[in-house]
Amino acid sequence: MSEANYHIGTISPEQFIAEHTFMFIIKGVMHLYDGSKNYTLKSGECGLARKNRLARFMKEKENNELEKVFVFFDEKFLRMFQEKHNVKTTKFNSNETILHINKNDLIPNFVHSLLPYYNHGKINEAFADVKREELLIMLLQEQPELAGLFFDYGIPQKINIEEFMNRNFKFNVTIERFAYLTGRSLSAFKRDFKAIFNETPSRWLIQKRLQEAYFLIDKKNEKPTEIYLDLGFEALSHFSFAFKKLFGLTPSELTEIKKNTNR
Secondary structure (H helix, E strand, O other): OEEEEEEEOOOOOOOEEOOEEEEEEEEOEEEEEOOOOEEEEEOOOEEEEOOOEEOEEEEEOEOOEEEEEEEEEOHHHHHHHHHHHOOOOOOOOOOOOEEEOOOOOHHHHHHHHHHHHHOOOOOOHHHHHHHHHHHHHHHHHHOHHHHHHHOOOOOOOOOOHHHHHHHHOOOOOOHHHHHHHOOOOHHHHHHHHHHHHOOOHHHHHHHHHHHHHHHHHHOOOOOHHHHOOOOOOOOHHHHHHHHHHHHOOOHHHHHHHHHHHOO
């Protein structure tokens, strides 16, 4: 069994896409979910995950192997590239979280040209910038409309909190991140949130996730051990404690009750 990861840039520990991210799957399958839509990338396929979005990544090995390349395009690099190449932009129309990249011969060859740079585990910073520039030229040459995405440096616009939170409550990110993604300061987010939900964001998130957990166990016969991570809980013990505090029984006890009822 093997898993190889090659990346240029820093991977966020959150389920938050901080920078535009190019993904190429060499071996295996990558499943992605953004709160409303599922995406799948198979061996030989690539995509572009857009920044300031929430997404959950699920990996699937192929013949016990998984090998993938991630390249991150941070704003500092993109500004430098735009100035150097004098790139003009137009409005980018797609709202997809994971964008399709047209197949061509250049990208697979580029990906395989990266691998020798990882002989010591991490690519040299100078080489990293050169390779990122090479990749970005390829992407823009094939799909010029991507310039409108890459070189848009604006922050998220103010959006409907109620709709956004009901769609994204399962994602394990900070309250500060939720505030940023709805186009608000932390204080404005808390104030608007309280006005809509009559509750603090932290308490609402826990209760919403636990209610979803109860539904999945009670109505969908899901196992507690298989759902707590997907609902934004980092530890099974914390999930069980919070569940019992709200409902008066643990997830395991609810599972047992369901099992006895169905006999």
